[in-house]
Amino acid sequence: MAKDIVIEAKNFNFYYGSVKALTDINIKIEKNSVTGIIGPSGCGKSTFLRSLNLMNNLILTARYDGEILIDGDNILKKDIDVVQLRRKVGMVFQKSNPFPKTIFENVAYGLKINGIKDKELINQRVEESLKGAALWDEVKDRLHVSAFDLSGGQQQRLCIARALAVQPEILLMDEPASALDPTATLKIEELIQVLKSKYTIIIVTHNMQQAARVSDYTAFFMMGKLIEYNKTNIMFTNPEHKITEDYITGRFG
Amino acid sequence: MTNRINRIKEKIGFSILATCLAVVVFIIVVIFSNIIINGYSVINLDFLIKAPTDGMTKGGIMPAIVGTFLVTVITAILSIPLGMGCAIYLNEYAKQNLFTKLIRISIRNLAGVPSIVYGLFGVVLFVQLMNMGTSILAAGFTLSLMTLPMTITASEEALKSIPVSFREGSLALGATKWQAIKTNVLPYAIPGMLTGTILGLSRAAGETAPILFTGAAFYLPHLPKSLLDQFMALPYHLYIMATQHHAISEVRPIAYGTAMVLIALVFAMNLGAIILRYKLRKNRKE
Amino acid sequence: MGSFSNKLSFSKKLKEASIHGCFLVNALLVILVLAGIFALLVWTSFPAFKEISIKEFVFSADWNPTSYVKESYGILSMLVSTLMVTIGALLFAVPIGIGAAAFISDIASNRVREIAKPVIEILASVPSVVIGFIGITLVGPYISKVFNLPDGLNAINGSILLGIMALPTIISLTEEALKSVPKSYAEASLALGATKWQTIIKVRIPAASSGIIAATMLGMGRAIGETMTVLMATGCANAMPTNFTDSVRTMTSAIAIELGEVAYDSTHYYALFAVGLALFLITFAVNLAAELIFNKKQKQ
Numbered sequence: 001m002a003k004d005i006v007i008e009a010k011n012f013n014f015y016y017g018s019v020k021a022l023t024d025i026n027i028k029i030e031k032n033s034v035t036g037i038i039g040p041s042g043c044g045k046s047t048f049l050r051s052l053n054l055m056n057n058l059i060l061t062a063r064y065d066g067e068i069l070i071d072g073d074n075i076l077k078k079d080i081d082v083v084q085l086r087r088k089v090g091m092v093f094q095k096s097n098p099f100p101k102t103i104f105e106n107v108a109y110g111l112k113i114n115g116i117k118d119k120e121l122i123n124q125r126v127e128e129s130l131k132g133a134a135l136w137d138e139v140k141d142r143l144h145v146s147a148f149d150l151s152g153g154q155q156q157r158l159c160i161a162r163a164l165a166v167q168p169e170i171l172l173m174d175e176p177a178s179a180l181d182p183t184a185t186l187k188i189e190e191l192i193q194v195l196k197s198k199y200t201i202i203i204v205t206h207n208m209q210q211a212a213r214v215s216d217y218t219a220f221f222m223m224g225k226l227i228e229y230n231k232t233n234i235m236f237t238n239p240e241h242k243i244t245e246d247y248i249t250g251r252f253g
Numbered sequence: 254m255t256n257r258i259n260r261i262k263e264k265i266g267f268s269i270l271a272t273c274l275a276v277v278v279f280i281i282v283v284i285f286s287n288i289i290i291n292g293y294s295v296i297n298l299d300f301l302i303k304a305p306t307d308g309m310t311k312g313g314i315m316p317a318i319v320g321t322f323l324v325t326v327i328t329a330i331l332s333i334p335l336g337m338g339c340a341i342y343l344n345e346y347a348k349q350n351l352f353t354k355l356i357r358i359s360i361r362n363l364a365g366v367p368s369i370v371y372g373l374f375g376v377v378l379f380v381q382l383m384n385m386g387t388s389i390l391a392a393g394f395t396l397s398l399m400t401l402p403m404t405i406t407a408s409e410e411a412l413k414s415i416p417v418s419f420r421e422g423s424l425a426l427g428a429t430k431w432q433a434i435k436t437n438v439l440p441y442a443i444p445g446m447l448t449g450t451i452l453g454l455s456r457a458a459g460e461t462a463p464i465l466f467t468g469a470a471f472y473l474p475h476l477p478k479s480l481l482d483q484f485m486a487l488p489y490h491l492y493i494m495a496t497q498h499h500a501i502s503e504v505r506p507i508a509y510g511t512a513m514v515l516i517a518l519v520f521a522m523n524l525g526a527i528i529l530r531y532k533l534r535k536n537r538k539e
Numbered sequence: 540m541g542s543f544s545n546k547l548s549f550s551k552k553l554k555e556a557s558i559h560g561c562f563l564v565n566a567l568l569v570i571l572v573l574a575g576i577f578a579l580l581v582w583t584s585f586p587a588f589k590e591i592s593i594k595e596f597v598f599s600a601d602w603n604p605t606s607y608v609k610e611s612y613g614i615l616s617m618l619v620s621t622l623m624v625t626i627g628a629l630l631f632a633v634p635i636g637i638g639a640a641a642f643i644s645d646i647a648s649n650r651v652r653e654i655a656k657p658v659i660e661i662l663a664s665v666p667s668v669v670i671g672f673i674g675i676t677l678v679g680p681y682i683s684k685v686f687n688l689p690d691g692l693n694a695i696n697g698s699i700l701l702g703i704m705a706l707p708t709i710i711s712l713t714e715e716a717l718k719s720v721p722k723s724y725a726e727a728s729l730a731l732g733a734t735k736w737q738t739i740i741k742v743r744i745p746a747a748s749s750g751i752i753a754a755t756m757l758g759m760g761r762a763i764g765e766t767m768t769v770l771m772a773t774g775c776a777n778a779m780p781t782n783f784t785d786s787v788r789t790m791t792s793a794i795a796i797e798l799g800e801v802a803y804d805s806t807h808y809y810a811l812f813a814v815g816l817a818l819f820l821i822t823f824a825v826n827l828a829a830e831l832i833f834n835k836k837q838k839q
Contacts, residue, residue: 053425055421055424055425058420058421058424060348060349083427083428083429084427086424086425086426086427087426087427090425090426091425093418093421093422093425095418097416097418097419097421097422099419099422099423099437100441109423109426109436109437110426110427110428112436113423113426113427113428113432113436114427159422162422162426163425163426166426166427
């Protein structure tokens with residue numbers, strides 16, 4: 001792992017009130033790689049993902065300590081510009097959450113809140129983002145219909161396009177395909193392979209095969225701890241810990 | 254045998270409960286049919302557009318309609334932004350602490366303060382201390398405080414119905430908190446907020462006690478010229494016509510007519526709110 | 540990039556903070572209004588107690604502020620009148636309300652429920668002055684016939700009207716309380732061979748009792764504070780009532796009748812605010828009790 005490190009967590013702890021959700025997380029994530037985060041429900045994998053763009057700060061009882069460095073800057077410092085951080089670290093949620101607007105407005109939303117008013121530029125970015133999310137061909141003739149008219153898989157790709165429009169460097173995906181059928185899932189997975197040339201992607205998934213298919217690195221979380229972190233092919237063929245092997249082979253979880 | 258007795262007991266019990274509901278429905282039917290039957294024949298265009306004449310024994314109720322309209326508008330102008338603002342604070346900003354708890358307790362208790370006490374408060378604060386005199390403005394301020402708890406509660410319900418994902422999705426794209434609320438929460442919550450608010454306003458329009466001493470007038474020969482004038486109001490006019498007039502039996506039809514117009518007004522507002530809510534739900538589904 | 544490591548720009552931070560601050564101040568307003576109502580009532584009624592002893596105010600039944608001989612300011616008869624019409628209202632509204640709510644929630648078909656609920660909501664939205672008018676035109680004459688009285692404007696009339704006004708509150712809150720009783724209670728009872736009726740009476744209503752009591756208390760608070768109906772339908776005689784067929788003057792109607800005729804800055808004026816203060820404290824206590832009962836239920 002000598003390449004560029006984009007994200008690095010050092011002794012990161014996270015609490016919901018008095019409940020400790022993450023213990024002593026140390027991890028380095030490489031630029032333009034796909035990192036899969038796996039583990040049983042409640043293991044803290046989503047909490048970790050949401051810590052990377054400080055989405056957990058919305059929870060009133062959340063507390064944390066340690067360091068998370070993104071491009072060398074500690075995002076847990078008190079006076080961090082959360083807004084800038086979230087522009088740089090985009091997120092795609094578990095359940096596709098298009099806004100009740102048109103397809104075009106959904107993608108343009110992030111640009112508008114960032115103060116971009118130039119119509120040409122907005123049109124151009126919307127097209128780029130939709131192409132980037134492999135959705136353009138399917139929707140180019142109906143950009144101004146409601147986003148709810150799209151299928152589930154299309155909606156999720158729209159959410160990816162929406163995230164791409166603000167030109168992030170890192171893309172967090174929280175079980176992006178968990179609500180989709182196999183065909184739509186496959187499309188998302190193919191898309192991830194394309195996107196990684198431009199973005200650093202971290203994807204939480206409960207689907208081991210998916211982690212094996214799409215990710216370069218895999219992190220296995222359990223009970224709030226990072227048990228094992230390695231190249232995906234090593235992890236899935238020759239895990240270091242017994243418990244990782246048990247999980248991967250489906251003996252629990 | 255006991256089985257059969259239990260069956261019979263159950264039948265009797267159910268019919269008692271059904272009777273309870275029937276009594277309630279009966280009361281409602283009686284109230285409405287009485288007002289409508291007696292009020293219907295009184296109402297015509299002249300009744301609606303003419304002022305009272307001949308010592309309020311003839312003529313219409315136009316000044317009272319205008320007065321109630323004006324005071325309701327003032328109430329709306331004040332209570333809608335204040336109520337929505339408070340709801341936004343509670344649902345979007347408030348942390349779970351003592352202060353928030355205190356606000357919530359205050360709202361619940363304000364809802365229980367008798368309307369006449371709001372009237373007393375209005376007399377001291379608005380009429381005297383703030384020098385508004387007995388006026389449309391003073392009455393509107395008083396009524397707006399009275400409707401505040403309802404507006405807040407209804408607005409908060411509307412905000413709660415907006416999925417968290419709208420806020421999260423917006424924040425994740427780099428919106429500030431206020432941007433997320435303004436662009437991705439309020440546009441969808443405002444129709445629902447208005448629905449509840451209109452219901453609160455319909456109650457304000459029908460209230461008498463808070464305006465008794467803050468601005469309602471027994472009789473005015475002309476329409477109010479400014480917001481600092483006294484006004485005639487439908488509910489107060491009904492009270493006068495029903496109890497205070499020198500020729501009560503003679504003006505009974507006018508009282509019925511006033512009651513019917515008042516009820517119609519309150520219902521028009523309620524109906525408006527219900528239609529708004531219905532449209533809203535339909536839009537959501539689309 | 541990496542610009543997020545800079546502090547949030549000052550102007551943006553200021554904007555967000557000031558918006559937050561505005562909403563906070565806005566929310567503060569409700570506390571201020573409640574405290575303001577209390578403070579102004581205390582402040583305005585304070586001069587009254589220079590002339591009147593609190594003992595006289597609370598325990599004397601003699602309210603005669605315009606006497607040429609000796610003015611007196613005792614609210615006991617109003618207090619009793621208020622309690623009388625309130626209790627009378629609850630006596631009739633609570634059983635009917637609970638019965639109707641039980642029918643709607645447990646027995647009625649969906650169709651009946653869907654019609655009944657908005658109809659009851661309609662009742663809640665009828666202005667109190669209209670209910671008072673019905674008291675004069677409809678209930679009064681009926682009472683005078685039944686009890687053979689010269690007129691029907693008395694405590695019974697007030698009780699009936701206040702009961703009607705309390706019904707929607709009692710019904711909707713009781714229905715909610717019944718709805719929140721876990722299904723398993725009823726299932727257990729039915730599985731033991733109890734009839735649906737026995738289950739409603741012996742299991743569901745007792746299980747919802749604290750919610751029902753809270754509903755009753757809220758209905759009571761509303762009845763105590765209601766002005767127009769009692770003002771119009773009880774005759775408003777200023778005397779200690781002895782009987783439900785007596786005409787009564789409640790605290791609310793005393794304020795409504797007398798405040799319009801009283802000279803500003805007189806003891807009488809201040810005394811009426813003292814009545815308002817007493818009214819505020821009583822309804823406050825009743826509502827607080829309702830809330831405590833309700834919270835206790837939720838904790839269980």
